[in-house]
Amino acid sequence: MxxxxxxxxxxxxxxxxxxxxxxxxxxxxxxxxxxxxxxxxxxxxDGGATPSATAKGTGSGAPSATGSDGSAKGGDGTIAACTARTTKAAFVAAAQHATRSKPATGTVKITNTSAKPCTIVGATTLVAKDDQGKSSPIETDNSAAGTDAVDVAPGATATASVGYTDLNFEGTESARQTCRVQASKVEIALPKDVGRTVKVTDGKGSAAIFNVCGKDVKFGAFRA
The missing domain is CATH 1.20.5 (Single alpha-helices involved in coiled-coils or other helix-helix interfaces)
Structure with missing residues (x-):
């Protein structure tokens, strides 16, 4: 035991x-x-990454691209071109006559009517035909002034100046405002897009005339 x-x-x-x-x-x-x-x-x-760490606000680990105004852009950071379908165009004739040293200044306006931003890049063309068909049309574009990309937010307007002479300094006093092209409408075509015809107006929106004496019409670059 x-x-x-x-x-x-x-x-x-x-x-x-x-x-x-x-x-x-x-x-x-x-x-x-x-x-x-x-x-x-x-x-x-100590700075080691955890297996589930991803970029904030995404599920793929890559942040989404946005424009400077917070609008969503494409995956490559670009936005669609402005076209006749997404914008409204207008042409405002000069409020003051030209002088021998200073041209009259009209304005082309492009307003984004869509819900997304668009961009204007490349040459925009402007064609003015005489209402009576007595002279050849005036054709110009803004390629010489600069055609860098200009982004236009929804509802915003990009503008470009148009310098021209609206007086005939060589004629008699009574014929000073008789120019070879007197157009009540102009055709505006955005880069790589179809043209659309718009009425010429004054600063208050009333009907006006694009009165062009001479061939020297300078179409400026767009500014947002």
Missing amino acids: RVRTSIAAAAVLAAGLTLTACQNDDKAAGGDGTGSTASSTASAR
């Missing part, structure tokens, strides 16, 4: 020593369930 009791006591003691050793090993290796979490936390604190 004493022999059996001694053997049993020795077995219990050995089991206790083994359990203590295993617990010590688990603590050293994070076996209390905190080892892997602590390692991940330390990695993130």
Whole structure:
């Protein structure tokens, strides 16, 4: 009986020593369930990226492109060209007559009527035909003035000046305002787009005449 009791006591003691050793090993290796979490936390604190990190506001890790006014652009950062379908065109004749040293100044207006921004890039053309067909049409574009891209926000208007002479300085006093081209309408064509005919108006929107003496018509660059 004493022999059996001694053997049993020795077995219990050995089991206790083994359990203590295993617990010590688990603590050293994070076996209390905190080892892997602590390692991940330390990695993130030290600048390591976590597997689920993506760019803010997207699900793909790449930020979406936007325009300077916050409008959404295409994936390549471009926006659609302004066309006759997405804009309204207008031509305003000069409010003051030309002088020998200073031309009269009209204005081409392009208003974005769509819900998205568009851009004008390239040469815009302007054609004015004499109402009576007594002279050849005046044709010009703004390629010499500069045709860099101009973005037009929804509802906004881009403008370009048109310099011309509306008086005949070589004629008699009574014929000073009789020019070879007197047009009540002009045709405006945006770059790589169809032309559309618009009425010539004054600054108040009333009907006016694009009265052009001479061939020197200067179409300026657009400004938003």
